[in-house]
Amino acid sequence: MRLVFAGTPAAAIPTLRTLARQHEILAVVTRPDAPLGRKRVLTPSPVAQAAEDLGLPVIKAARLDDEATGRIAALRPELGVIVAYGGLVREPLLSTPEHGWINLHFSLLPAWRGAAPVQRALIAGDPELGVSVFQLVPALDAGDLFATRSVPLQSDANADFALDVLAHDGAGLTAEVIAGIENGTAVAVPQEGEISLAPKLTLEDGLLDWTLPVEAVYARFRGVTPEPGAHTTVAGTRLKLIEARPADAEPLSPGEIAATKQALLIGTATTPLEVRRVQPAGKAPMNATDWWRGFRAPAQEGSAQEGSAQTGSTKAGDDTIRAGA
Structure with a gap:
């Protein structure tokens, strides 16, 4: 089929590559170059770079306005395919x-x-x-469904890993739907079930609440990793958690920090979360225990009290050091 493809992030690339092998891609529509990195260098989107590698023409548009509509209409596509473009398609x-x-x-x-x-x-x-392929309509993600598919994931998969798995599985499902559209066998049916919304995450969504059970804390950690990032505060200083998992350890009070030789334990409403890598504000990611030793060094001068042999120092003066404080 003669297709126009619209997408921007890396998650759209598996579908683009799959369809480029099977159909004629008339143009790839993607968001304009964006400033990235400390030096804010203008950089093409992942989809723009993939399209260039495939030798496909690219239309860069911040929104699908009259100009973009005219350029696409002139190509006379049979079908448009969109995967995380980042903009609305209107009449x-x-x-x-x-x-x-x-x-x-x-x-x-x-x-x-x-x-x-x-x-x-x-x-x-x-x-x-899972993934869904649906007919695009003006209302947000509300069109009739051509196909859905549940995708098994590891219990420790974070958002980045999960999205990569779904992107590859979704590429095959999209190709199947397009084959059905091409031969006239595809049927779309209305969506059924409870509607829930998934607005874009903000930095505040990454804040961990240590008063919740460890399952809820870990679920949020997975959902916000790597972006916008799971974080807490320790003595008023923001700390990003890079690598963590539920610990098989005795309970601590919510937010209480204890150190083993390999990791930090942070208390929740149930059992602790084990944290292995962290990123202090303004610094590079590092081993959690290395950060803890450096963080505690000033407090240990003459006033630190030792915890148990298993957990090491957990107090500075008479105050337990807690995450979230």
């Missing part, structure tokens, strides 16, 4: 291709309509994740 562009547009979405719709479905599903502790 008349929505009806420009003969078969309209289909969208690969990284949730089991109608669950988690919106920009961050994988992250929100992980934070909520959903027992399964």
Whole structure:
């Protein structure tokens, strides 16, 4: 089929590559170059770079306005395919291709309509994740479904890993739907079930609440890793958690920090979270115990009290050092 593909992040690349092997991609629509890194160097989107590697023409547009619509309409596509483009497709562009547009979405719709479905599903502790391909309509992720598929994931998968798995599985599902559209066998049915929304994450979404059970704390950690990042405060200083998992250890009070030889333990409402790598504000990621030794060094001068032989120092003066404080 003659396709126009719209996408921006790396998660859209598996579908682009799969479709480029099977169909004629008339153009790839993606967001404009964006400043990245400390030096804010203008950098093409991952999809733009992949399209260049595939030798495909690229249309860079911050939004699908009249100009972008005209350029796409001139190509006379049979179908539009969108995967995490980052902008809305409105009329008349929505009806420009003969078969309209289909969208690969990284949730089991109608669950988690919106920009961050994988992250929100992980934070909520959903027992399964999946992908959906639906007919694009003006309302947010509300079109009729061509296909859905549950995707098994490891219990420790974070948002980045989960999205990569879903992106590859979703590429195959999208190709199957397009084959059905091409031969006239594809059927789309209305979405059924409870609707939930998945707005874009903010920095505040990464703040861990140590008064919750460890399962809830770990679910949020997975959902916000690597972006916007799980974080807490220790003695008023922000600390990002890079690598963590539930610990098989005796309970600590919520937010209380204890050190073993290999990791830090932070108390929750149930059992502790084990933290192995952290990133202090303004510094590079480091081993959690190395950070802890450096953090405690000033407090240990003449006033530190030793904890048990198993956990090491957990107090500075008479005050327990806690995360979230």
